[in-house]
Amino acid sequence: MNIGITNQKGGVGKTAIAQNLSAALSRKNKKTLLVDFDPQASLTKSILGRDFQISETDGYVRNFYNDKEVSPINVYPNLDFIGCDGMLAGVADRGIEAIWGLQEGLSSMSANYDYILIDSLPSMGSLFLAVLKACDRVIIPVVPEFQVLNGLKDFFDTVEKAKARKINENIQIAGIIFSMVESHKRKMQNTIMDELKNDLNGMIWETKIYNRVSISEAPGLRQNVFEYEPGGIAADFFTALAEEFIRKMEESK
Ligand SMILES: Nc1ncnc2c1ncn2[C@@H]1O[C@H](COP(=O)(O)OP(=O)(O)OP(=O)(O)O)[C@@H](O)[C@H]1O
Numbered sequence: 001m002n003i004g005i006t007n008q009k010g011g012v013g014k015t016a017i018a019q020n021l022s023a024a025l026s027r028k029n030k031k032t033l034l035v036d037f038d039p040q041a042s043l044t045k046s047i048l049g050r051d052f053q054i055s056e057t058d059g060y061v062r063n064f065y066n067d068k069e070v071s072p073i074n075v076y077p078n079l080d081f082i083g084c085d086g087m088l089a090g091v092a093d094r095g096i097e098a099i100w101g102l103q104e105g106l107s108s109m110s111a112n113y114d115y116i117l118i119d120s121l122p123s124m125g126s127l128f129l130a131v132l133k134a135c136d137r138v139i140i141p142v143v144p145e146f147q148v149l150n151g152l153k154d155f156f157d158t159v160e161k162a163k164a165r166k167i168n169e170n171i172q173i174a175g176i177i178f179s180m181v182e183s184h185k186r187k188m189q190n191t192i193m194d195e196l197k198n199d200l201n202g203m204i205w206e207t208k209i210y211n212r213v214s215i216s217e218a219p220g221l222r223q224n225v226f227e228y229e230p231g232g233i234a235a236d237f238f239t240a241l242a243e244e245f246i247r248k249m250e251e252s253k
Pocket residue numbers: 009010011012013014015016017038040042120121122179180181209210211212213215216217219
């Protein structure tokens with residue numbers, strides 16, 4: 001099953017969730033492939049380091065568009081990775097091919113994995129449509145702030161259009177994860193989270209990812225939260241998220 005971590009809004013924790021949720025899933029013996037599909041390449045830098053030349057490996061997502069072999073890089077037991085760099089941005093100009101390439105490239109790999117997680121870019125352009133084309137489900141990290149519902153409505157609209165125009169008729173929104181929740185803004189954020197729960201009946205997942213320094217510091221050391229602070233609170237968030245993820249994915253099959 002292919003799952004996109006998506007939101008056209010930037011800086012909402014998509015990459016942090018992609019990295020740590022995939023680590024949590026692999027620790028639960030789920031064979032997982034993690035794909036960086038954002039030309040900012042933050043996930044690739046977090047996993048392989050800033051100086052790694054991804055273009056020189058076979059685990060380079062852009063090779064899907066160059067008719068070259070792509071072989072995922074094994075990074076942990078049960079966790080493989082396909083990375084990118086800024087050159088992925090150029091793929092956006094390739095029209096129809098830009099939208100189809102990711103799905104075509106991943107199709108031969110699906111059978112090897114329980115889950116393929118795709119870290120999406122903050123945009124609604126053709127690279128985002130490629131993610132919608134390639135995914136069975138999308139999950140949406142959302143920071144509980146004022147006005148967030150307007151942006152979400154635009155997002156839902158785009159997914160509906162992608163369905164109606166047959167880019168992907170089967171795609172489903174698996175749900176919304178509250179991300180970067182701050183305990184010192186509890187009153188305001190609780191109000192917003194309650195309102196969203198009312199407005200988006202049943203879409204909000206139980207697990208919340210709170211703001212933790214460890215989540216922002218770990219990537220700089222090329223670590224996930226399980227390595228950075230074993231047994232820490234952040235690790236608990238992502239273990240809980242992986243359990244809810246597995247449950248929801250099984251239910252929706
Ligand atoms: N739960 C969290 N607690 C603390 N810091 C976080 C948390 N989630 C993400 N961050 C930090 O916030 C910043 C933005 O997060 P991240 O890169 O995951 O967002 P994004 O949605 O992927 O952004 P973009 O849209 O630019 O790809 C990063 O520096 C990240 O380390």
